[in-house]
Amino acid sequence: MYDFLIVGAGFSGCVLAERIATQLNKKVLIVEKRNHIGGNAYDYYNEYGILVHKYGPHWFHTNDKKVFQYLSQFTEWIPHYHRVRTYVDGMLLPIPINMDTVNILYGMNLQSPQEVQAFYDSVRDKSITKPQNAEEMVISLVGEDLYEKFFKGYTLKQWEIHPRELAASVTARIPTRTNRDDRYFTDTYQCMPKYGYTALFEKMIKHKNIHILLQADYKELTGVIKFNKMIYTGPIDSFFDFIYGKLPYRSLRFEHETYLQEFYQSYQQINYPNEYDFTRIVEWKHATHQKHPYTTITREYSLLAGENDEKYYPIPKEDNHERFRLYKKEAEKEKNVYFCGRLADYKYYNMDQVIARALHIFETEIAGQ
Secondary structure (H helix, E strand, C coil), X not given: CXXXXXXXXXXXXXXXXXXXXXXXXXXXXXXXXXXXXCHHHCEEECCCCCEEECCCCCCEEECCHHHHHHHCXXXXXXXXXCEEEEEEXXXXXXXXXXXXXXXXXXXXXXXXXXXXXXXXHHHCCCCCCCCCCHHHHHHHHHHHHHHHHXXXXXXXXXXXXXXXXXXXXXXXXXXXXXXXXXXXXXXXEEEEECCCHHHHHHHHCCCCCXXXXXXXXXXXXXXXXXXXXXXXXXXXXXXXXXXXXXXXXXXXXXEEEEECCCCCCCCCEEECCCCCCCCEEEECHHHHCCCCCCEEEEEEEEXXXXXXXXXXXXXXXXXXXXXXXXXHHHHHHCCCEEECCHHHHCCCCCHHHHHHHHHHHHHHHHCCC
């Protein structure tokens, strides 16, 4: 008999399991369809001994001190500033677009943030005061040419949908800079788990009150295993047997290559918005600081999620959000089920946002009862 059945062993499920087990002294069973814990943040050592992220890169960054302190119970950290270059017009240029990007691309010599902002103001479309889609968002900030070179092709490859058909929030997440700061993020805490994410998860859920069942379908267990309440972190449309139809997602495909050399490229991530059919190349050792004679790179391709593909990104279109709202109304009728996570909320969360939401649900909805 379990107090809680938790569906999914990603951040949402594991954080809630840890809190319930340690703070409430209740018994938890985590059921996971994959053969490992950690969700999409799972990492492992490949056949060459290189630590890689199976489901694409996960760079931890947050301004939330509470989230950072919580995770610090389960890992030591190594500093890590995510730096990206984008291949445009035969050059590797900083992204987010900053002073150096503009100077190198256009052969300019801007020297101050004020001059860079004046350049943006000279090229941006000032007539767009309330951007209605992802295309308008970028053009309203940096103009048509930078949009065409850096954003349009990448967005088309990432979503297979024209930017003007995507919500403005898609490109609103991408910053632009007026200084020379080439860090992708500016958060207070930017680091990587010293021994990897999987080791972090293993320590998080190592507790006598937590049991784990891998490669299992929770629907086949609900009549077999007794429990009082459920926490569901999977796709919300699947939970309700797709009564309003399926919610679409973007998925990813990865190609890995390993070379007998210290590094393959100068930066941990290089984006390719216009050339090739992949979106980016990631080289893991830049971030993990692993000392090894070999190096592994990963090319990343985006595709529409099919029946058996992993679901990564909810597609931010209004008709999809409307369908989700129908499912959310159904979820609100469930008295003993908590819905939490990117798939259950049909929302793109950063890692720290997933953790913050799980902690919030525990504190306000579970512990308070």
